[in-house]
Amino acid sequence: MxxxxxxxxxxxxxxxxxxxxxxxxxxxxxxxxxxxxxxxxxxxxxxxxxxxxxxxxxxxxxxxxxxxxxxxxxxxxxxxxxxxxxxxxxxxxxxxxxxxxxxxxxxxxxxxxxxxxxxxxxxxxxxxxxxxxxxxxxxxxxxxxxxxxxxxxxxxxxxxxxxxxxxxTIAELSAAAERARVARDLHDDLGHHLTAIVVSLEKASAFHDREPGTAKAAVLDAERSARRALGDVRESVRSLRPFHLPSALDELVAGQGDVALTVSGSPEEHATGALHALYRAAQEGITNARRHARATRIAVAVELDAERARLTVADDGRGMGAAAEGFGLLGMRERVALAGGRVDIASSPAGTTLTVTIPVAGQA
Incomplete structure (x- = not known):
C-alpha cells in the first residue's frame, strides 16, 4: 500500500x-x-x-x-x-x-x-x-x-x-521462481516414480498368469516406487518451509544402516538455493548408489565453511562404467549450476565418488 x-x-x-x-x-x-x-x-x-x-x-x-x-x-x-x-x-x-x-x-x-x-x-x-x-x-x-x-x-x-x-515486482518474481522450482521438483521426482510404477504394474499384469513370481516382484517394485514418490512429495512440501540442511539429511538417512552421514560447519552463511541443491544431490547420490551401483556402504559428508559448501557421496559399488548419465544426474547438474556450483564424479569398479561444490556468493 x-x-x-x-x-x-x-x-x-x-x-x-x-x-x-x-x-x-x-x-x-x-x-x-x-x-x-x-x-x-x-x-x-x-x-x-x-x-x-x-x-x-x-x-x-x-x-x-x-x-x-x-x-x-x-x-x-x-x-x-x-x-x-x-x-x-x-x-x-x-x-x-x-x-x-x-x-x-x-x-x-x-x-x-x-x-x-x-x-x-x-x-x-x-x-x-x-x-x-x-x-x-x-x-x-x-x-x-x-x-x-x-x-x-x-x-x-x-x-x-x-x-x-x-x-x-521483486516479490512477484521471487514467487514465480519458487513456483517454477517446485514444479521442476515435482516433475523430476514424481514423474520419474509414476513412470516406474506404471511400468512395474504393466509388467505385473503381463506376467500374472505365466510367471506369478515375476509379477509379484513387479508389484513390490511398484510399491517401493510409490513410497519413494510419497517421500519426494513430502520433501517438496517441506522445502516450502524454512529449510535446515543438517536436519533434512538426518531425516533422509534415518533408519538406513548402510549410510554413514557426517556434517561439519554451519549452514547460516549459505543461500537456501545452494542448500537445497546439496540436499537433492545427496538424495540422488544415495539412490544411484543403491539402485545402479549395488553398493553395500555409502558415506555422505557435508562441509560448510565460509568459502564454500561441499557434499561428497562415496560408495563401494561397481561403478558407473561407460554408461551415459541419466536424467537424475543431468537434473542434479542443472540444479547445482543454477546455484553457481559444479558436480564432479569419479568412478571405478571399486566404487563411485560424487562431489558437489557450491561457493558462497561473492567467493566464486
Whole structure:
C-alpha cells in the first residue's frame, strides 16, 4: 500500500497560526477581526483538507483537485478580509503549494506568480511604504519556499511509490521462481516414480498368469516406487518451509544402516538455493548408489565453511562404467549450476565418488 500524501501537515499548521494571530489581534484591538467568521473559515479549510486526504491519500484526480483548489482560494481570500492581523494573506502561498501535487510544477509556478500579482494589486501605494514592501518581499520568499517544499515532497512521494512498485515486482518474481522450482521438483521426482510404477504394474499384469513370481516382484517394485514418490512429495512440501540442511539429511538417512552421514560447519552463511541443491544431490547420490551401483556402504559428508559448501557421496559399488548419465544426474547438474556450483564424479569398479561444490556468493 502506498504511503500517505506528503507534507499534509502544512495547511493545518498555517491555519492554526492564522487562528492564533487573529484571536490575539481581536483581543488586543489590533485591526478589525471577525472571530466567528475566522474560526468558521479555518474550520472549513481543515475539514476540506482532511476529507481530501482521507479520500485520496496519494494523488487527487485533476478535475476534483481543480474544484477544491478554487474552493480553497475563495476561502483564503475571504479569510484575508475578516482577519485583522493580516496574517491570513499568507494562506495564499498554499495555492501553488496544493496545485503542485495535482498539476505539476508549471501550473504551480504560474499560480505563484498570479498570487504575487494579486498581493501587489491589492496593496495600493505599496512602493511608498517600507513595511508594505517588506511584507510583499516576505510573501514572495514564502512562495518560493513553499514551491521548494512541494517539489521535495513530490519527489520523495514518487520515489517511495517507485520503490514499493519495485519491491512488489521483486516479490512477484521471487514467487514465480519458487513456483517454477517446485514444479521442476515435482516433475523430476514424481514423474520419474509414476513412470516406474506404471511400468512395474504393466509388467505385473503381463506376467500374472505365466510367471506369478515375476509379477509379484513387479508389484513390490511398484510399491517401493510409490513410497519413494510419497517421500519426494513430502520433501517438496517441506522445502516450502524454512529449510535446515543438517536436519533434512538426518531425516533422509534415518533408519538406513548402510549410510554413514557426517556434517561439519554451519549452514547460516549459505543461500537456501545452494542448500537445497546439496540436499537433492545427496538424495540422488544415495539412490544411484543403491539402485545402479549395488553398493553395500555409502558415506555422505557435508562441509560448510565460509568459502564454500561441499557434499561428497562415496560408495563401494561397481561403478558407473561407460554408461551415459541419466536424467537424475543431468537434473542434479542443472540444479547445482543454477546455484553457481559444479558436480564432479569419479568412478571405478571399486566404487563411485560424487562431489558437489557450491561457493558462497561473492567467493566464486
Amino acid at each position: 502506498y504511503t500517505s500524501r506528503p507534507a499534509f501537515w502544512v495547511s493545518p499548521v498555517m491555519c492554526a497560526a492564522v487562528l492564533v494571530a487573529g484571536v490575539y489581534a481581536a483581543l488586543s484591538g489590533l485591526g478589525d477581526t471577525s472571530v466567528p467568521l475566522l474560526v468558521a473559515g479555518l474550520a472549513l479549510l481543515v475539514v476540506v483538507d482532511l476529507a481530501e486526504f482521507r479520500r485520496y491519500p496519494v494523488r487527487t484526480p485533476a478535475s476534483i483537485a481543480a474544484v477544491l483548489l478554487a474552493l480553497r482560494t475563495g476561502l483564503y481570500v475571504g479569510l484575508a478580509y475578516v482577519d485583522g492581523s493580516g496574517l491570513a494573506r499568507l494562506l495564499l502561498v498554499l495555492v501553488p503549494f496544493t496545485a503542485f501535487f495535482a498539476f505539476g510544477w508549471r501550473v504551480a509556478v504560474a499560480l505563484a506568480v498570479g498570487c504575487l500579482v494579486l498581493a501587489v494589486v491589492s496593496t495600493p501605494g505599496w512602493y511608498a511604504h517600507v513595511e508594505q514592501v517588506s511584507d510583499l518581499v516576505m510573501f514572495a520568499v514564502g512562495l518560493v519556499l513553499t514551491l521548494t517544499m512541494a517539489a521535495v515532497a513530490v519527489r520523495e512521494r514518487d520515489g517511495r511509490i517507485r520503490l514499493q512498485e519495485s519491491n512488489r
